[in-house]
Every structure is written in structure tokens, then in C-alpha cells.
Amino acid sequence: MHLTRLALTDFRSYVSADLTLEAGVTTLIGPNGEGKTNLAEAIGYVATLGSHRVATDAPLVRQGAERAIVRAAIASGRGNALIEIEVNPGRANRVRLNRTPLPRAREILGVLRTVLFAPEDLALVKGDPGERRRFLDDLLVARAPRYAAVRSDYERIVRQRTALLKSAGARLSRGGRVAASAGPAESAASVDARSGAAPSTRSGTGPAASAMAATLDAWDDQLARVGAELLAGRLSLVRVLRPHVEAAYAAVSGDRGPAGIAYRPSFALPVPGGPPPGDTAHGDGVPGGSAAPGGPGTAGMDSMGGKGADLEAAMREALQQARPGELERGVCLVGPHRDELELRVGELPARGYASHGESWSLALALRLAAYELLRTDGEDPVLILDDVFAELDAGRRDRLAVLVAGAEQVIVTAAVPADVPAALKGISYDVGGGTITRGS
């Protein structure tokens, strides 16, 4: 698929902008701070309903404006589509597809698929595990939009359960007394008073610990049910992504490596009678043996799983075991929100060991692998390379350019034309002063 038009109103620095696009390579050239990345960000927003730079929508709206509007026209094998998104910070976005309003904004996910390379990608390798989990989940949603709901449900359950653990921990540390007079009991008291049943509610309350344990059990069920679904999705994603990462790393680094990825869950996954046959090639997918000796989840872990019910049972058991520690610390310690996608170069974990160049190769390899995977699913995603060439040495720059040059559509931003490799000379636009003009 490719974008044929991008129009912005009150988005970031743009009062309005209208850009006509074609398949092939388009380069956007302009000094820093003139709004090139804002264009890349807008395209990414249409695909993911999120920004790669900020966690909230408020910065996306031009200062002084109430809302931003992004319009994108897409041509794909399934026909043309026009997406219009009204970005309303703090409120629900309004989304129209081919002029028809969608009941939920997230139903637009999957219509435009993009893979965005940005300077921030270095954090995929050097940053917190949360960066890598987000990479996996974003890709999961791009491939199967229903995971957007799974993901947001899971995040809400974690928040609910964390709130419960914190209040429960506080109660227990106060000596296990029933917190009858503690804060939130007011609403119940008033309901009880109205129903005339006030005396019966408080008397006969069992020990605080067992009542709280029962409530935790109920949230454990939710966490395990939705968590297992998310985990199963991530495990099968890592399984299909791995060969692409290995190949992409070799290509972009000039046959250095090998590099690999392995999913490291926060609890021991079920072992279904040893690794399945034909999967031995992944035996060396075990990260270097340097990390987590005897820790949860080691050999060939991501070649199994996928069985939702087994995962759910295993997660429930792990939750039972972790409970004392969770109560003590007031944190959810088990589940996909604590998992790690481990990256490895040679025998060493990338984080902390990889050089700057190796880290860049690995970050690019992850994005390229995402691109290859989305491609094999069906349509070519739109590739966006936002200011990345300036970050790379000449070798990586040229190899990356050759790797992406064949994509259906590539949108490149750079501060100076010299940053763009020769393989990616396409239609050029100058970006500056809030306007976009066709260059020479």
C-alpha cells in the first residue's frame, strides 16, 4: 500500500499542510526544527493512533488550537481509503473512514500499516524492557488489530490489581485489622444505611486477610485470562519474527553477528513434553547463558507456548507463588508487563554489551524485520525513515538504503540532501517555514 495524500490541520507546527505523495521514494529535506518529523509523526499516528515521540496527544495539537485533524488517502490492493482523524486531547478521537464515522477510533487500526525508523529507535536496544515490549505489542496490533483491545484490557487489569495490592499491603502492615473506617468505606456505609442493613455488614466480616485474598483471586483470574492471550500473541510473534531479525542484522551490519532475539517471560512457561521436532535450529536461541542462570524461562521457551489454556494455568500458579512478595512491594510481579524481549549480539546480551554501531544495527534489524513480516502477511507497509541516516556510518547507511529501496513506498526525512544515500533519490520536497514545496 502507499499514501497518495497527507493533509494536516493544526497538527504540531502546521496550521495547515497538504502533501501529495506517490509510490516510490519521497524525500523531505529541511533544517532541523522546521517540521519534517511532524509529518512522519502524523503518518505514524494514522497507522497506530499514537506518536512515536510522546505518550499523550496534547503536544500533537498546535498551540492555541483545540483539535488537530489528520487526513490520509491510501491506495492499496484492496482499493482506496480515506482516513480522517480528529485528535481531541483528553477526549475520544473522532475517526472517519471513507467519510463514514467509526464508532470506535481503534477500528481504524490496520487500515494503514507503517514501519517507522527514527533516532528514538536506539532505545529499543539501550532502553528499558518497556521499549521492547511496546515494539512487540505495536507489531502485534498492526498484524491483528484485535490485540489493541487485549492490550488495553490487560493494562487496565494491571492498574486495578496494583491498586488492590497497594491498599491490601497497607492494611496488612497495619496489623491485619479490618479497615472498616479506612477511606473508601463511605459509599458502602451510605448504601447500607439506606437499605437499613448497616449493622449486618460490619459484624461477621472474616479476617481482613482472607477477604482480601479472595478479591485478589478474582483479579488474578482476569490477569491470567487476558495476560495469557497477550503472552500467546507475543510468543508466536517472536517465533515468526526471529528469522527476519537474524537475516536483517546480517544484511545491515555487513555480515557481522549473529544477532538473535528471545522472549524471556516473568514466570516459567509450561513445557509440553520437550521442544517440538524440527525446532532444534532455535536451540541456540537461548541467550548466551550469561543471564538468569536457572531463572524462569530459559531453553527454547519461545518455541512453545501458544496454548492459551496452558499459559493461563501456568500464570495463575506463578501468581499464587508470587503473592507474598507482591503484597510486600505493592507491585504486580508476574505477567507480560514484566517480560523482556532479550536481544543478543554474538554470545552477549545487546543491552550493556553492544557497541553504538552494533546497537544501531540491531535497532534497524528489528524495524526491518517488522517490515518483512508485515510484507509477508500481505501488503507492503509504508516505510518512513525519519532522520535516521544522519545517525549511521556510511556502511550502514548504504546497506540500509539498498534494503529499503525496493519497498512500495519510502518516505525519508533529512536535514541536508547529502545525508540521503544515492539509492534513495526520489521525489524531493523542501520543508521550511511551515510550508512544503516541491524541490528540484
Added chain:
Amino acid sequence: MYEGVIQNLIDELGRLPGVGPKGAQRIAFHLLAADPDDARKLAAALLEVTERVKFCRTCGNVAEADQCRICLDPRRDPSIICVVEEPKDVAAVEKIREYRGRYHVLGGAISPIDGIGPEELRIKELMTRLADGTVTELILATDPNLEGEATATYLARLIKPTGVRVTRPASGLPVGGDLEYADEVTLGRAFEGRRLLDV
């Protein structure tokens, strides 16, 4: 901003659920333009509802007496209780017109973020109602969202030892709707709970 009393009315209306600042303004000027008798009737109804409506001591539903009309109705089957979150859910289930059992209103759902745990809900009262063995089935009709599911799970675990049959309404496709308009979660649930077509 308007003169004191008008602004006052607009502010009060604006605090109601589902009424924004513009809606509040519209209602306020509608009341001003309408027959003063209409406004008086509305005021009287508001006063009456706050003074006369109580909560049923058995089920927690809204009632004008000590107990609600459903709990007082001898034709309602005392062996089935439908558990819901709010009194408005009772009205929703009553629309079926075929459910002949009784109700229990919890007064919300378990939500630790909002400080609502089982102690804040009318769960003790529910257990009391189950004690004498009359009730044989409990229908857990809490909302099909995360908090509702957690509440249903909590109750199911709590009630299991009593031997009372615990059921939950199915989630699925809206009747009379188009398949293509169903969201992916609903559709997924509906596929999960598919039935054998026995012909």
C-alpha cells in the same frame, strides 16, 4: 456567565451525568420559557424522589416502601436471583418480561482504583439471602467489562461451596444487527461461545 440565579441553575444542571455546559444552558432557558407550572412539577418530582425513594432492604433495588415491589410480589420465583450492579440494570432485565426470579443489586462493581472492594458492595446481604437454601440459581448479570467480570468471578468463587448453581449471561452478537458492525471483541466472544446447530 448569566445573572446569579440563572447561572446557578445552569451550574446545578451541568453537574448531572450526561449534561454538558451547553446542554445545561439549553435546559435552563427551556424551563424559563415554559409554563411555570411545568417547572413546578419538575421541582416537585425532584423533591419527591429524594424524600420518598428508598432502597429495598432485601435486594437493594429502588423502592417506595421498606421493600421493593419485586421482592413483595408473591408470584416471583424466590429460587432464582439475578445479581446486577445498579438499580437501572434491574429495569433493563425486567424488559425481557420473561424473567420471573428476583434480584440483588450490588451497588457497583469491584474496582480497587476507585477504592471499591467486596466490603463496599452488598455482598453480605446476598450471602444472607442464600443461607436458608431457598435459592438454587444465581445469575451473575454484572456488566460485561473488566470490573464486572472480576466481580462475577469473585462471587462465583465465594458461592461455589454453597452448591448454588451459578450462571452468567452469554456475550455475543446483538440480535437484529449486522455481523459486519460487531466490534472484534464481541465477535471474538461470540465465536468462542458458538453453539452446535442441531437440526
